[in-house]
Amino acid sequence: MMATARERLVVIGGDAGGMAAAAQARRLRPDLEIVAFERGTRTSYAACGIPFFVGGEIDSLDRLVARTPEEFRERNDIEVHLRHDVTAIDVGGRTIEVCDLESAATRTVGFDQLVIGTGARPLRPPLPGIDGPGIYGVQTLDDAQRLVGVAETSRCEDVVVVGGGYIGLEMAEAFCHRGAKVTVLDAAPQVMRTLDADMAELVVASMRSRDIDVRTGVVITGFEPGSVLTDEGPVPADIVVLGMGVTPNSEIAGDAGLELGVRNAIRVDRRQRTSIEGVWAAGDCCESFHRVTGAPTHIALGTVANRQARVAGINLAGGYATFPGVLGSAVTKICTTEVGRTGLTEWEATAAGFDTVVGKVTSSTRAGYYPGAEQLVVKLVAERGSGRLLGGQIVGGASAAKRIDTVATALWAGMRVDELVDLDLSYAPPFSPVWEAVALAARQAARG
């Protein structure tokens, strides 16, 4: 009797998109052979923890690793090869080409099913000098290690962050924590374009109170050793951090003939299937769709990657699951200010064609009389006429931001703002005023 070959699942990328799919598939299919290839030196790490490592709140990068290759082998029977770069996919021949970065040897590995979880990388626009020394995009733990190594061993007085998105602002705070003089440069008229300008302004005020220099509408023209060149003159910079967004690592998928979509992200359907049978994608490398607009979108967030991976894993194992879309829910903490957002901002809603009404209130994180109460601003956006909730934003002190989950849940369920007004939310003086700010904002929006 001849041994029959086991069905083989190959995974490209050792972080959430690929590995969570693989782990999910393993739970349903103990019989699968699962082999994963990761270009870097670590698996399943929390990239979102990097700013806190740079800022010194977390002392070891190893703590950001959720599961090591050894753990994947022992607990999940998944073979992970680190420092292995997958350079090509042959969808017809059902093989990939993989290069061992240590030996530079290349080999071909066959697959029955394939999960692409190649992630994304920081955007590096083709500006003069952008590939010079001292200019860092931070995506992997190796990037973080390198950056902190430089910060610790060389002059790090002036730090310039280019781009005012989440990662940019979190990195700005991290270097502020380290005692550097930090400047944030953004070409747009506002930072945090995932918020409306009026809400982003609250975040900027908090940063400025911490002596972070935030400059908007500044065009970067290039980089020189020791400075960032702008249309307003050079800005001194011992270290430059790029926070201009990310672009999907979809080149090998595109070269293999897989359909790409928004921002060159790999196109997937609701089951995380790519355009090629038996080839799946999950995480920052692939598209998603927005639950409010219905439009395809690309959102590089760990939560989305994990959820997509779970769906991919169930489906490739023969089960059935669909990805229900994203709201772009996110929280962050910049200095002492917390920020939460979900769904569409006012400008996004307008751009998507919605006529909007807005409810915006300034309230308090606790009962006004309770010690430690801090300001909390909530803005809700709804469709004019129908009152359908479209999105929400929160900026405030400690414990403010996570209230966005209430808005996200209401949005997920398709609720109208008038339904939010009477919602039975919890209350006690240490946690909120008797009317939650979210309900007050809903009431204002419901008045139209």
Place this chain on the structure above:
Amino acid sequence: MMATARERLVVIGGDAGGMAAAAQARRLRPDLEIVAFERGTRTSYAACGIPFFVGGEIDSLDRLVARTPEEFRERNDIEVHLRHDVTAIDVGGRTIEVCDLESAATRTVGFDQLVIGTGARPLRPPLPGIDGPGIYGVQTLDDAQRLVGVAETSRCEDVVVVGGGYIGLEMAEAFCHRGAKVTVLDAAPQVMRTLDADMAELVVASMRSRDIDVRTGVVITGFEPGSVLTDEGPVPADIVVLGMGVTPNSEIAGDAGLELGVRNAIRVDRRQRTSIEGVWAAGDCCESFHRVTGAPTHIALGTVANRQARVAGINLAGGYATFPGVLGSAVTKICTTEVGRTGLTEWEATAAGFDTVVGKVTSSTRAGYYPGAEQLVVKLVAERGSGRLLGGQIVGGASAAKRIDTVATALWAGMRVDELVDLDLSYAPPFSPVWEAVALAARQAARG
């Protein structure tokens, strides 16, 4: 030309139920004459802040007053008479009888419409000695003032709290804060019957770690000066605080012929109408209905009072609003442990006839690697088969409890637990692990 008499709204009770209704009515009907009578010495106070005054976190009771009689007069054109006790309602003659407690003079006041917001009072079961000295039920700010006066001027080493509900446990913590040796006695087999026993046990463990003696299954047989008598022997008590629940102040309503319902609470319909035309009720004195079971219920919470009052105010002013029911959402903080709950517990669901599945997970308030991460236990209860969410409970460290609002919102919207799994909740390391505990519990419940 003769002056026409203005339509007169009379309000009985100067706290949330009555005054929020009056303020809402005023916004819609500038023409109304509004007169309110309050038996005590203050209006619109936050009774839920009392334990924090007793515990010393809040230094003045005046801070608990949201709006004074002067403010009601100036801002809302509402005339409030303090220390005026309404002793009877004549629904046929459209009058009330009111006694000025200072002069003991009684007069009759006519009304066109009437709002009853008489609240509730602590239960005092007819046990020997219960009306003796040193035994306090705490409902009004005057009660709180008296209690703290006693605690400050006489021996207050041994404090016994009778009854382990929210108020009882909050008062236990408050006296623990003051340095007293505190014992909680509850006749039931568990404290916090708004939680399931397994969840309440976590709260008790936290209290015991703070040297609060929590004893369940103890039958109180009476009170003597200096001790509480129980079936397990006497317990030393310089001060006794009653936390055995509350009973609606519905006597004058009942005497006037208004229909009463659950626990003698005044029966109201969805518009907060009592059984008599033009007579409304809101707050702790009246019934509500449970959104999950549909059954009438009596929940004495400030959030419910304010929401009912808003509905009553709109309707009596000629508008249209319906009260959408309660989930029993609540949060509290006992020592360092936060507690949140909404909807039905497992035992409540079973009692209501539901066949249930449960998801229960132990997770973390922040990413495991982020400093300050604390334990968080989430329990979700769903209907077997349909997977419909029925309720949730959370017990954990700092920032744990308010997550219950996510569950409350999902419950409000009628979501199933499998829909909760993929919900796009916000994430960042200082705020939660990448999978929120609520989503993990939902996943477990969805497996059924």
